[in-house]
Amino acid sequence: MKRLIEGFSHFHHHVFPSQRELFKKLAAGQSPSTMFITCADSRVMPEMMFNTQPGELFVYRNIGNIVPPYAQHVSGVVAAIEYAVRVLKVKHIVICGHSDCGAMKALQKPELVKEMPSVSAWMKHGDVAKYVVAQNNQGLSEHETLACLTRENVVGQLEHLRTLPVVAAGMARGDLSIHGWVYDIEHAEIEAFDAERGCFVKLDPNASKVPDATPHMRFAATAAA
Numbered sequence: 001m002k003r004l005i006e007g008f009s010h011f012h013h014h015v016f017p018s019q020r021e022l023f024k025k026l027a028a029g030q031s032p033s034t035m036f037i038t039c040a041d042s043r044v045m046p047e048m049m050f051n052t053q054p055g056e057l058f059v060y061r062n063i064g065n066i067v068p069p070y071a072q073h074v075s076g077v078v079a080a081i082e083y084a085v086r087v088l089k090v091k092h093i094v095i096c097g098h099s100d101c102g103a104m105k106a107l108q109k110p111e112l113v114k115e116m117p118s119v120s121a122w123m124k125h126g127d128v129a130k131y132v133v134a135q136n137n138q139g140l141s142e143h144e145t146l147a148c149l150t151r152e153n154v155v156g157q158l159e160h161l162r163t164l165p166v167v168a169a170g171m172a173r174g175d176l177s178i179h180g181w182v183y184d185i186e187h188a189e190i191e192a193f194d195a196e197r198g199c200f201v202k203l204d205p206n207a208s209k210v211p212d213a214t215p216h217m218r219f220a221a222t223a224a225a
């Protein structure tokens with residue numbers, strides 16, 4: 001705890017003074033353009049990874065970057081998504097998994113969490129990835145299977161995300177897009193799910209188009225009024 005208190009003292013005395021105007025503005029409200037859903041893992045720090053300022057990212061974290069399907073499970077993440085889309089009017093939702101994820105290891109070896117009934121129950125939402133990998137990727141090493149599970153979990157949670165009415169409506173209008181990423185901790189790289197190509201590709205800052213997982217819009221944005 002001492003580490004946190006000293007850290008806050010450093011922030012208060014050395015970081016805050018140079019950004020007083022930003023914090024004064026933020027004291028009156030937020031308008032982030034992106035909701036970022038990622039794992040609770042302490043090694044994943046979105047604000048550091050994307051060099052963002054306070055107010056830029058609406059971050060939600062849970063074990064395994066999971067979004068339960070609509071109507072199956074009322075959860076904090078689903079409530080946060082509704083709020084982000086309806087009130088904050090975010091334009092993008094990113095679901096980001098990561099390398100060496102303990103939750104994905106639990107999907108791979110459920111016995112690791114058998115003494116944790118809540119974690120076991122929560123990880124049921126990752127079954128979609130477990131089955132996709134088990135039935136389509138035989139013969140992979142343990143390490144390769146973990147990487148495959150991590151990607152497929154992101155794809156599966158994107159599908160769950162689309163079951164939320166508020167998300168489906170925003171995507172149909174074309175004013176909300178969703179993205180599935182995997183962050184590699186050791187190499188500081190991100191790969192993104194490209195729905196058109198059906199695969200993950202390295203995130204390239206020089207690419208003309210950011211890969212996204214959003215089907216084409218079906219209604220003009222103006223129809224939303």
Ligand SMILES: [Zn+2]
Pocket residue numbers: 039040041063064065098100101102103104
């Ligand atoms: Zn994780």
